[in-house]
Amino acid sequence: MKKSSWILFLAALFSGFGLPAAAQEAAPRTFEVQHVRQVCYPYLQHVTETSFTVIWTTNIDALSWVEVAPDDGTHFYNCERPKYYDLRGLGRRPIGRVHKVTVSGLEPGTTxxxxxxxxxxxxxxxxxxxxxxxxxxxxxxxxPTKVTTKRAAYDKLEFAVVNDMHEHDSVLRADFKDAKGKYDFVVFNGDMTSAIDHEEDVVKHYLSSAGELFASDTPLYIVRGNHEYRGNDALKWYDYMDTPTGKTYYAFRYGGFFFIALDSGEDKPDSDIRNLGVMAVEPYVREEAAWLKEVVASEAFRTADARIVFSHMSPNPKGWHGDRMVAELFVPTLNEAGIDLMLCAHHHVHRIEPAGTTNAAFPVVINDNQTLLECTLDRKEARLRFHDDAQKVWKTVSYPVGTFKKKQ
Ligand SMILES: [Fe+2]
Incomplete structure (x- = not known):
C-alpha cells in the first residue's frame, strides 16, 4: 500500500471538552496510521525457577503485555489468560518500541x-x-512460544556458545538453524556487533535471528564484549537484556551447575584517545571485582558441582589492558575459590590455554569468531564440541569438573 494512501487523521476530535480556549485553538495533531508488528522476535532472559523475562521490539510505539497459558493442550483462546505488564515504568505502562516483560509466580520445572x-x-x-x-x-x-522454568536439580546440561560474530548474521543463522529446543541455554560471549551506533543494530545484527530461531524458547545469556561499549547508543544496551544483577555482569545456576558471566570491559585504557573520553570502565570492573568476591562466598557457589566462567576477554598479565585487567582483578579471586573452566572469546582464533599458561590456575578455552561451541556438562566433565557453520565437529575436548572440591 502506498504511504500516501494511509489515512491522515485529525485528533481535533478530542478538543472542546472543557479545555481552555488556547488549547482549543492549538494546531490539529496529525499522525500516520500504521499496523503494529514485532520487529525482533521475543527472546528469553533471566529465566528462574518461578519467573522469566521476555523482550521484543515493535515497528511503531506500542503498549505491551504477555499472556501465559499452561502447556495443557487447550486452545490459547480457551479462556482469558493472565496478563503480565512491562513494569519498567514503575506503575505507568511504557509506550515505546522495546518491550521487556517479566512473568512471575510460576511453578519450577514447568513448561x-x-x-x-x-x-x-x-x-x-x-x-x-x-x-x-x-x-x-x-x-x-x-x-509457537514456550518457556520452561528451571528445576531445582539437573543431572546434565547442554549449552551452546558463539562470540565475535561482528554483524555476521548469516553465520549465526547457519549455526542455529536447527537449534529450537536443542539446548538448555545459549550464550553470546560478546562482540556480536562491532558497535551500537543505533540501538536497532543489536536487533538487526543478531537478536531478531536469535528470537526467530531459538531464543523465544531457550534462555539466552548475553555477555558484554568490548565492542558493546562503543557507539552513540551503547548506553541503551541494557534495554535489550535482563540479568539477575541488573548489571552487565551476573551469575546464574542450573541446580548444582554454577555459571558466572563477567563483563571484561574495553580492551584499551580508559584514557586512550580512541575511547573518546567517555569510558569509566576501570571503576566499573573494580566494582564488579568486589561483587565477584561476594559471589564466590555464596552458598550456591560453594556447594556447586561445577563452576564455569564466561568472559569475553581472556586473562593475560602481559597482554592488552583489558586482558591484564581480567588477570589482575578477577583471576586471583577465581584461583582461590576454584573454578573448572573459563570460556573466552575476543581473539578471533581458537586457542586452548591449559592451567598455568597465564596466571589462571584453570583451563581457558578461547573460541574463534566462526565456531559454534557446544558443551555437554554433567557432574563428571564438561565435553566441548567445536562446530563449523556446516555443523561438522572439527574438535572435541573434555575437562573434569568439581576439581575445586579437592582443595576444599
Ligand atoms: Fe572483542
Whole structure:
C-alpha cells in the first residue's frame, strides 16, 4: 500500500471538552496510521525457577503485555489468560518500541506457553489523549512460544556458545538453524556487533535471528564484549537484556551447575584517545571485582558441582589492558575459590590455554569468531564440541569438573 494512501487523521476530535480556549485553538495533531508488528522476535532472559523475562521490539510505539497459558493442550483462546505488564515504568505502562516483560509466580520445572501482545500507539498528547491503533498478538500457529522454568536439580546440561560474530548474521543463522529446543541455554560471549551506533543494530545484527530461531524458547545469556561499549547508543544496551544483577555482569545456576558471566570491559585504557573520553570502565570492573568476591562466598557457589566462567576477554598479565585487567582483578579471586573452566572469546582464533599458561590456575578455552561451541556438562566433565557453520565437529575436548572440591 502506498504511504500516501494511509489515512491522515485529525485528533481535533478530542478538543472542546472543557479545555481552555488556547488549547482549543492549538494546531490539529496529525499522525500516520500504521499496523503494529514485532520487529525482533521475543527472546528469553533471566529465566528462574518461578519467573522469566521476555523482550521484543515493535515497528511503531506500542503498549505491551504477555499472556501465559499452561502447556495443557487447550486452545490459547480457551479462556482469558493472565496478563503480565512491562513494569519498567514503575506503575505507568511504557509506550515505546522495546518491550521487556517479566512473568512471575510460576511453578519450577514447568513448561508454559506465552504470547507477546502489543497495542499500537499512534499519537499521544500528554494529559489530553492517547490515540491507539490496532492490537496484535504474535501468531502462535506460525511461531509457537514456550518457556520452561528451571528445576531445582539437573543431572546434565547442554549449552551452546558463539562470540565475535561482528554483524555476521548469516553465520549465526547457519549455526542455529536447527537449534529450537536443542539446548538448555545459549550464550553470546560478546562482540556480536562491532558497535551500537543505533540501538536497532543489536536487533538487526543478531537478536531478531536469535528470537526467530531459538531464543523465544531457550534462555539466552548475553555477555558484554568490548565492542558493546562503543557507539552513540551503547548506553541503551541494557534495554535489550535482563540479568539477575541488573548489571552487565551476573551469575546464574542450573541446580548444582554454577555459571558466572563477567563483563571484561574495553580492551584499551580508559584514557586512550580512541575511547573518546567517555569510558569509566576501570571503576566499573573494580566494582564488579568486589561483587565477584561476594559471589564466590555464596552458598550456591560453594556447594556447586561445577563452576564455569564466561568472559569475553581472556586473562593475560602481559597482554592488552583489558586482558591484564581480567588477570589482575578477577583471576586471583577465581584461583582461590576454584573454578573448572573459563570460556573466552575476543581473539578471533581458537586457542586452548591449559592451567598455568597465564596466571589462571584453570583451563581457558578461547573460541574463534566462526565456531559454534557446544558443551555437554554433567557432574563428571564438561565435553566441548567445536562446530563449523556446516555443523561438522572439527574438535572435541573434555575437562573434569568439581576439581575445586579437592582443595576444599
Ligand atoms: Fe572483542
Amino acid at each position: 508454559y506457553r506465552y504470547r507477546i501482545m502489543m497495542q499500537g500507539v499512534l499519537d499521544q498528547d500528554n494529559r489530553r489523549s492517547i490515540v491507539y491503533g490496532e492490537g496484535y498478538g504474535l501468531d502462535l500457529r506460525k511461531h
